[in-house]
Amino acid sequence: MNLALILDVAAGGLLLGGLYALIAVGLNLQYGLLRVLNVAHGEFLMLGGYLTYLLHVNAGMDPLVSLAVSVPVVFAAGVLVHTLLYRRLLRQERTREELEANSLLISFGLLFILQNAALLVFSADMRGYQYLDRPLRMLGTVFPTNRVVAFAVAAVVTALLMLFLRGTLTGAAVRALMQDPVGARLVGVRVPRIHALCFGLGAALAAVSGSLLSMLFELTPFVGLPYTITALVVIILGGLGSVGGSLLGGLILGVVEALGVYFTAPDLRMVISYGVLALVLVLRPYGLFNSMARRPGQAEGA
Amino acid sequence: MRNAIARRTFLKLAGGVTAATWLPRRASAQGPIRIGFTLSATGPYAVGAGITQRPNYDLWLDQVNAKGGLAVAGGGRRPIVFVEQDDRSELETIVRSYEKLVNDDKVDLVLPPWGTAANFAVAPITNKAGYPMIGPTVGSLKLKDLNLPYFYAILAQPDAMMLSLANFLKDVKRQQKLNKVAVIYVNDLFGLEHHTALMPLLKEGAFEVVEEKSYPLGVKDLTDVLKGCKAKGAEILIGLSYPPDTILMTTQAKAVDFNPPIFYTAVGTAFPFFRDRFKGSAEGVMGVGAWNPKVSFPGAKAYFDAHVAKTKKEPDRWASAFAYASLQIIEESVAKVGLDRAKIKAHIDATEFTTVAGPIKFAKGVNPATPGMVGQWQKGEFEVVWPPERATGKAIVPKPNWAD
Numbered sequence: 001m002n003l004a005l006i007l008d009v010a011a012g013g014l015l016l017g018g019l020y021a022l023i024a025v026g027l028n029l030q031y032g033l034l035r036v037l038n039v040a041h042g043e044f045l046m047l048g049g050y051l052t053y054l055l056h057v058n059a060g061m062d063p064l065v066s067l068a069v070s071v072p073v074v075f076a077a078g079v080l081v082h083t084l085l086y087r088r089l090l091r092q093e094r095t096r097e098e099l100e101a102n103s104l105l106i107s108f109g110l111l112f113i114l115q116n117a118a119l120l121v122f123s124a125d126m127r128g129y130q131y132l133d134r135p136l137r138m139l140g141t142v143f144p145t146n147r148v149v150a151f152a153v154a155a156v157v158t159a160l161l162m163l164f165l166r167g168t169l170t171g172a173a174v175r176a177l178m179q180d181p182v183g184a185r186l187v188g189v190r191v192p193r194i195h196a197l198c199f200g201l202g203a204a205l206a207a208v209s210g211s212l213l214s215m216l217f218e219l220t221p222f223v224g225l226p227y228t229i230t231a232l233v234v235i236i237l238g239g240l241g242s243v244g245g246s247l248l249g250g251l252i253l254g255v256v257e258a259l260g261v262y263f264t265a266p267d268l269r270m271v272i273s274y275g276v277l278a279l280v281l282v283l284r285p286y287g288l289f290n291s292m293a294r295r296p297g298q299a300e301g302a
Numbered sequence: 303m304r305n306a307i308a309r310r311t312f313l314k315l316a317g318g319v320t321a322a323t324w325l326p327r328r329a330s331a332q333g334p335i336r337i338g339f340t341l342s343a344t345g346p347y348a349v350g351a352g353i354t355q356r357p358n359y360d361l362w363l364d365q366v367n368a369k370g371g372l373a374v375a376g377g378g379r380r381p382i383v384f385v386e387q388d389d390r391s392e393l394e395t396i397v398r399s400y401e402k403l404v405n406d407d408k409v410d411l412v413l414p415p416w417g418t419a420a421n422f423a424v425a426p427i428t429n430k431a432g433y434p435m436i437g438p439t440v441g442s443l444k445l446k447d448l449n450l451p452y453f454y455a456i457l458a459q460p461d462a463m464m465l466s467l468a469n470f471l472k473d474v475k476r477q478q479k480l481n482k483v484a485v486i487y488v489n490d491l492f493g494l495e496h497h498t499a500l501m502p503l504l505k506e507g508a509f510e511v512v513e514e515k516s517y518p519l520g521v522k523d524l525t526d527v528l529k530g531c532k533a534k535g536a537e538i539l540i541g542l543s544y545p546p547d548t549i550l551m552t553t554q555a556k557a558v559d560f561n562p563p564i565f566y567t568a569v570g571t572a573f574p575f576f577r578d579r580f581k582g583s584a585e586g587v588m589g590v591g592a593w594n595p596k597v598s599f600p601g602a603k604a605y606f607d608a609h610v611a612k613t614k615k616e617p618d619r620w621a622s623a624f625a626y627a628s629l630q631i632i633e634e635s636v637a638k639v640g641l642d643r644a645k646i647k648a649h650i651d652a653t654e655f656t657t658v659a660g661p662i663k664f665a666k667g668v669n670p671a672t673p674g675m676v677g678q679w680q681k682g683e684f685e686v687v688w689p690p691e692r693a694t695g696k697a698i699v700p701k702p703n704w705a706d
Contacts, residue, residue, distance in 0.1 A: 119344060125575065217550065
């Protein structure tokens with residue numbers, strides 16, 4: 001076995017894993033805090049991708065610069081969606097099961113609306129552009145430049161989010177709400193505002209991922225759902241509600257997929273990722289890195 | 303459910319009222335000709351359907367009705383209306399819709415849905431009901447096994463397509479000594495059948511196959527596979543691919559600096575999107591096909607211009623023209639024998655048609671009159687470069703380097 005080649009393949013997996021992580025962190029932020037499983041997450045990703053595409057192709061804006069537009073726009077859209085659809089639902093919350101079921105229905109509806117709206121506006125035609133698609137030679141091998149750039153941006157954004165959660169008062173409020181909603185309310189955390197912020201942030205992170213992915217892959221109105229599913233695998237892998245877990249889960253999934261595919265066949269990619277998922281579910285049902293793992297008896301009161 | 307029943311009852315009543323007011327006026331009961339089909343407006347098939355079939359159906363409808371309708375043998379011209387719906391890219395919906403079209407709605411004629419799988423699902427239904435159907439987006443040798451006399455595939459099928467590619471490669475080999483081939487194919491009926499057809503031909507041509515790998519539909523990364531091909535010194539890359547992976551393969555080959563003298567990809571290469579997406583880097587890329595407005599067949603250029611005028615986009619350089627040709631065949635058959643579907647079938651079986659895609663003559667449900675062809679992007683046009691008798695341009699080998 002050629003060690004250099006294996007490292008090369010693993011590095012390729014790491015690059016894609018960085019993007020998986022970014023997508024999953026956004027979804028996990030929403031789920032961890034609001035207990036809202038937003039299956040339309042990939043649709044916000046799709047919107048971010050189309051915004052970047054439009055700005056790049058029509059206005060000649062650099063895709064990375066376009067983040068300055070796509071992120072605030074999708075953040076605002078996320079806050080709006082939260083205000084219009086989820087706020088009332090969260091206020092009326094009776095049991096967690098009811099909330100999860102109802103929010104799932106809402107996000108399915110949202111998925112269809114956003115997808116079909118994109119279909120009306122952009123049609124089903126594939127959209128894409130060339131950006132930094134030249135080889136980048138580093139560490140004695142060759143990588144597509146745009147993948148390395150996308151990974152770097154994803155890493156920076158994830159790091160910023162972690163800093164925000166750990167280093168700011170608002171971030172502390174978010175973490176407090178995740179750990180103990182009742183306690184957080186008691187010490188004066190303004191729950192609706194934090195909820196709106198986190199839903200918006202989740203959507204904005206999806207938009208960043210979408211903008212980055214538009215540099216690598218073609219866009220259609222249907223690109224979102226597969227990423228939502230990958231993100232679900234990642235957050236289950238890393239632990240529901242654990243941002244750090246999602247980060248590591250994404251990277252691990254990327255590397256395991258790349259190596260697994262290299263040693264078997266590209267056809268088996270899905271088998272490999274679901275295999276990893278099944279293994280984790282059997283061995284560590286609350287995820288690999290879930291520091292807040294609830295023990296079965298504790299789950300109901302949380 | 304209650305709503306659906308109420309709506310159906312309403313439609314029946316409405317239909318009855320309409321018929322009652324309509325019948326006395328025209329004793330022959332001749333309304334418009336109703337042509338039924340489903341196309342995917344949503345879901346994964348929507349991309350292909352929107353490129354290859356939808357524009358041609360719409361264009362044809364406009365053109366025929368502008369002439370006063372479809373000429374029916376012995377009955378003058380009658381306008382056509384489409385009885386259509388979005389099938390959401392779901393095979394169950396497609397099957398149910400066609401069952402309804404032929405059994406309940408009893409439309410006069412049907413047009414096919416998009417894609418090999420959908421046509422496979424529907425063909426037994428339309429065949430049983432005696433509706434002739436010509437599929438412009440069907441590529442599979444298994445078709446013959448189904449033995450469906452009312453179903454026709456108009457594109458060159460995998461055996462013909464790969465034979466043409468192999469003959470082209472042999473010709474190149476004689477002149478330029480290119481010998482090392484890498485074959486990458488999508489793990490799906492399309493990729494598998496083309497792969498099966500191609501490999502014995504490569505062996506027969508004494509090519510050295512240095513890499514042979516499949517990948518799944520929806521693949522997100524082919525860099526490792528392409529790096530492998532490059533490391534093994536492949537001089538000819540053959541990608542038996544679908545549109546998203548065709549784009550991915552090309553992007554990533556460029557990104558890992560893999561520029562073999564022959565770079566061939568399959569479905570999607572002939573889309574104008576490909577040229578617009580890759581600009582200078584499209585130059586010299588070869589693909590399955592092919593058709594362009596420079597071919598010498600009657601009406602080809604006029605069709606191209608009408609397509610652009612109607613849809614504001616160019617037709618793709620492969621199956622679009624064949625989709626339109628299938629409509630020309632229906633139009634001509636109805637003009638010759640009327641709307642009796644058995645007679646239409648007999649006419650299709652017996653006739654060599656002149657279309658924008660060249661002469662077409664069916665034999666046992668396939669169209670051997672159209673050979674497999676190889677196309678190549680050259681200065682913004684997808685030139686037909688093989689076989690020589692169909693060529694609109696000369697192949698450029700080796701392909702130029704990827705543009706910056």
